[in-house]
Amino acid sequence: xxxxxxxxxxxxxxxxxxxxxxxxxxxxxxxxxxxxxxxxxxxxxxxxxxxxxxxxxxxxxxxxxxxxxxxxxxxxxxxxxxxxxxxxxxxxxxxxxxxxxxxxxxxxxxxxxxxxxxxxxxxxxxxxxxxxxxxxxxxxxxxxxxxxxxxxxxxxxxxxxxxxxxxxxxxxxxxxxxxxxxxxxxxxxxxxxxxxxxxxxxxxxxxxxxxxxxxxxxxxxxxxxxxxxxxxxxxxxxxxxxxxxxxxxxxxxxxxxxxxxxxxxxxxxxxxxxxxxxxxxxxxxxxxxxxxxxxxxxxxxxxxxxxxxxxxxxxxxxxxxxxxxxxxxxxxxxxxxxxxxxxxxxxxxxxxxxxxxxxxxxxxxxxxxxxxxxxxxxxxxxxxxxxxxxxxxxxxxxxxxxxxxxxxxxxxxxxxxxxxxxxxxxxxxxxxxxxxxxxxxxxxxxxxxxxxxxxxxxxxxxxxxxxxxxxxxxxxxxxxxxxxxxxxxxxxxxxxxx
Amino acid sequence: xxxxxxxxxxxxxxxxxxxxxxxxxxxxxxxxxxxxxxxxxxxxxxxxxxxxxxxxxxxxxxxx
Numbered sequence: 001x002x003x004x005x006x007x008x009x010x011x012x013x014x015x016x017x018x019x020x021x022x023x024x025x026x027x028x029x030x031x032x033x034x035x036x037x038x039x040x041x042x043x044x045x046x047x048x049x050x051x052x053x054x055x056x057x058x059x060x061x062x063x064x065x066x067x068x069x070x071x072x073x074x075x076x077x078x079x080x081x082x083x084x085x086x087x088x089x090x091x092x093x094x095x096x097x098x099x100x101x102x103x104x105x106x107x108x109x110x111x112x113x114x115x116x117x118x119x120x121x122x123x124x125x126x127x128x129x130x131x132x133x134x135x136x137x138x139x140x141x142x143x144x145x146x147x148x149x150x151x152x153x154x155x156x157x158x159x160x161x162x163x164x165x166x167x168x169x170x171x172x173x174x175x176x177x178x179x180x181x182x183x184x185x186x187x188x189x190x191x192x193x194x195x196x197x198x199x200x201x202x203x204x205x206x207x208x209x210x211x212x213x214x215x216x217x218x219x220x221x222x223x224x225x226x227x228x229x230x231x232x233x234x235x236x237x238x239x240x241x242x243x244x245x246x247x248x249x250x251x252x253x254x255x256x257x258x259x260x261x262x263x264x265x266x267x268x269x270x271x272x273x274x275x276x277x278x279x280x281x282x283x284x285x286x287x288x289x290x291x292x293x294x295x296x297x298x299x300x301x302x303x304x305x306x307x308x309x310x311x312x313x314x315x316x317x318x319x320x321x322x323x324x325x326x327x328x329x330x331x332x333x334x335x336x337x338x339x340x341x342x343x344x345x346x347x348x349x350x351x352x353x354x355x356x357x358x359x360x361x362x363x364x365x366x367x368x369x370x371x372x373x374x375x376x377x378x379x380x381x382x383x384x385x386x387x388x389x390x391x392x393x394x395x396x397x398x399x400x401x402x403x404x405x406x407x408x409x410x411x412x413x414x415x416x417x418x419x420x421x422x423x424x425x426x427x428x429x430x431x432x433x434x435x436x437x438x439x440x441x442x443x444x445x446x447x448x449x450x451x452x453x454x455x456x457x458x459x460x461x462x463x464x465x466x467x468x469x470x471x472x473x474x475x476x477x478x479x480x481x482x483x484x485x486x487x488x489x490x491x492x493x494x495x496x497x498x
Numbered sequence: 499x500x501x502x503x504x505x506x507x508x509x510x511x512x513x514x515x516x517x518x519x520x521x522x523x524x525x526x527x528x529x530x531x532x533x534x535x536x537x538x539x540x541x542x543x544x545x546x547x548x549x550x551x552x553x554x555x556x557x558x559x560x561x562x
Contacts, residue, residue: 012561024559093559145553150561218562244562357530371541374534390549391541393556402544407537 002267002332006157006471012094012150019134024093029078034125050448060164060229081449083440085432100432104334105260114422141396142205149209152248158239173278175245176287177310179204182258184247185365187392196384205247207291232451234469250405253362260341267332279303367408434474445489458490
């Protein structure tokens with residue numbers, strides 16, 4: 001049976017400074033340090049990230065390129081672990097928040113929304129550190145409209161026993177076609193030689209940037225299936241699929257369906273019930289063709305020789321997921337969440353087929369296109385007009401008073417109290433609970449943290465490293481009373497036998 | 499096209515109450531248009547004042 005699909009999202013935010021030096025690396029550091037100073041008990045960068053187990057060059061196909069790749073991580077940059085179990089850091093030239101490990105898609109949505117709140121609080125805090133009138137603006141998008149892209153990655157726990165070749169072949173049709181449900185929409189096109197008249201509006205922010213079917217890269221020649229093999233847990237038992245092909249969503253339902261439906265499809269692949277008949281002949285050209293056709297009519301070639309639209313492939317995946325629910329259950333993704341995801345997935349597909357505008361309250365690209373079309377008609381704007389591009393950018397603006405996504409009537413599925421909690425409290429369902437609670441209770445005793453360990457300094461040599469190699473151990477059920485009953489970190493370590 | 503219709507029928511719909519079969523009526527269409535007009539009025543007020551400069555200055559370094 002498929003193993004629990006522990007999952008999370010890693011979002012790189014767009015960043016710019018107005019009214020002061022616009023250096024994105026400095027600005028990202030300032031943003032994060034401002035937040036840590038104003039909103040946490042951590043001394044700035046006091047708790048470092050522990051890189052011992054990071055190997056972004058390990059390839060799931062069985063080799064390592066650690067020395068061949070440009071360094072993914074610049075260790076002098078700000079890199080913090082938060083009390084909600086998330087990681088908040090500077091990646092390349094962007095602020096990035098990785099949610100803590102979550103047990104299901106609903107939790108991911110709460111922590112992704114919590115991350116947005118952290119960004120908002122950071123922007124406000126940063127104003128105090130900047131000259132009068134200067135401000136840092138962040139956007140939850142994936143492209144600057146000028147050919148530069150940055151990611152919103154997902155990650156999913158898989159069994160090491162699942163053959164990687166099967167994962168690549170069978171997840172690709174979903175990765176190529178899910179954009180019709182979860183694409184964030186984009187004004188224009190960033191492929192060289194393509195004009196705004198050719199593609200005035202497309203479904204996905206990211207589709208223009210994928211050049212390979214499978215590979216290790218994340219910043220150049222991006223692959224639809226990324227092979228980075230960094231399980232951040234027991235590598236003999238688990239994989240962690242690192243997904244780089246998604247858009248950052250403003251719609252909560254879109255985030256929910258992006259993670260929820262993908263987790264279900266992965267569970268089906270793990271249980272080997274999906275089959276190869278949906279495998280695409282040319283995934284790279286297909287992902288672009290589908291993105292460039294908001295009418296949803298374009299059919300793409302399957303390896304079988306058949307042609308199918310993205311909608312047909314999504315319907316086929318949903319149908320198989322329904323069948324899987326009946327034969328295997330949805331325990332791997334959480335039964336209730338799984339059933340709800342299937343219901344909403346179907347409602348979106350039915351709505352897209354009937355009248356796309358009917359899902360403008362859940363599907364980002366539809367909500368954005370409605371604005372863009374309305375604005376163009378109202379002011380008689382031509383494709384490529386800067387005002388339409390500004391509208392696109394501002395849909396993703398993290399300033400609450402400027403964010404257009406907050407004004408278009410998107411459905412929400414989170415309770416505001418859950419989002420507030422997600423800013424500072426860890427999920428209770430994964431090892432992130434142990435990480436977050438320890439950071440809350442003993443921030444000055446922890447010298448380093450990582451996804452799969454905490455390093456304590458309790459004043460006696462040597463430093464104590466507590467490994468957390470099982471993503472589903474260290475939950476509230478396992479360790480809440482242990483942490484509650486320990487007055488000091490030393491006491492906790494003694495009880496753990498560390 | 500025939501294939502699309504067939505797929506749609508094959509897809510099980512356990513929660514039929516969620517799915518409105520009839521196309522949006524004219525009244526609904528007009529209501530949506532009025533809502534969009536209000537929204538565009540509101541957005542005209544919050545849009546960045548100099549769109550051209552804003553878009554031009556929005557340059558990001560590539561990330562992952």
